[in-house]
Amino acid sequence: MNAGKTARDRARAELTAEIKDEARRQLASSGADGLSLRAVARALGMVSSAIYRYYPSREELLTALIVDAYRALGAAATAADQRLPDKDLRGRWQAVCHSVRDWARANRHEYALIYGSPVPGYQAPEVTIVEAQKVPLIMVRVLRAAWAEGTLRPTRDSAVLSDGLAEQCRTLAEAIAPELPPEVLARAIVAWTQLFGMISFELFGQLVGSVDPSDEFFTYAVDVLADLVGMPS
Amino acid sequence: MNAGKTARDRARAELTAEIKDEARRQLASSGADGLSLRAVARALGMVSSAIYRYYPSREELLTALIVDAYRALGAAATAADQRLPDKDLRGRWQAVCHSVRDWARANRHEYALIYGSPVPGYQAPEVTIVEAQKVPLIMVRVLRAAWAEGTLRPTRDSAVLSDGLAEQCRTLAEAIAPELPPEVLARAIVAWTQLFGMISFELFGQLVGSVDPSDEFFTYAVDVLADLVGMPS
DNA sequence: TCTCATCACAGAGCACCGCTCTCGAATCGG
């Protein structure tokens, strides 16, 4: 893939990657706040102004790290899903949820970077939005499989969708899962927000004093969620 | 309350408050990252080093703002709960949930400060932990009222508590609600994490492209949650 | 009321940050 490129081009691609790698290392050890272009430059033995030849600003570097983080998380979830037999729907659902948590715990600062408080004034470019949809899409994929099988259980409680919400869910369904009724999608979104809510609470220290360590609580909650969306047991 | 204090003491208390107020103003407009001691000092017409007589570091100022934010949120939730008749349990539950969201939307940066990614290396002092428990305690209070009435509905799905989780819930119950069985408390924690998960997703922009605006979704989800914890309808 | 310790504040300064500009050297395409 580097064939036909000049030495300069190859050097540029390599350095761009090295800068990002070093930045990721610093992100992992000191968080997004502690990531400094000057420190990255220092670690790479170059002068700080040289970095700007590769990333025009600190924000662009962070964006690159954000995209990578979403990709890595999506890959982890996909792998977890595919590791189980297609027919084991509830198992797949649970595996996906657990893989997200495992990745988040293993990459706390990268998780915080993408699911923590956004930097004020930061406008997420299109590509990050696309990557961010990966995990929910995998969750929907499992749901679709269950729906296709006809084993997805109907909802059992009193909450009903308002007209506007049903409309939003139908619009969403058109884009990602045309056959799913709005009720199913609405519950999927509940499950989605719940999943990340738990993980954020655990990682951000809100669970200290209640269910910390939270392994068993997480397993339990994932089970509750599986029931909520109607996953067959 | 200032009686018996010297002029110096009163001036000190006043300035301490003024600094915090100005800091809160800056927090509201530019977020925690943008809060600068120097800017606060400038706005107050003093030199930056003078601030350190009142707050020994930026972190201490942030801690003061964090405590205030927890207090304000707790107060909002309490007020929402008390605004409804004691007997309207489901209404109280929903009102508390909505009040949290409303407060968060009206004070985005303060919400991000307390429920977003924590500053790396930041150790929450005891007082913030106490204040942080206010909202979940109010939720538990409504639950206890329903339990006392005998109208709390039993759980209806397949998820069962593991031994360790049941033990954690019992320990927690001893501290805050001795009569509640672990199953109820476990579900309350699910609801708690779900509530803040939704709000964070909404405020941090993760809902863009699915259910944004999310008013109706939130109302729906709160209803689902009420069912989940067994709130009578 | 005088005295002396304590306190508040201004200012200078340190080390860091993101970012810009300039300049000479290396590299490239024609």
Add this chain to the structure above:
DNA sequence: CCGATTCGAGAGCGGTGCTCTGTGATGAGA
């Protein structure tokens, strides 16, 4: 081989948190 482009180094700007020092105001005890 030559002109154009790219690159790295360095200096510099304005900002940050924080420390230190000197000076004047304030307060409590004699």
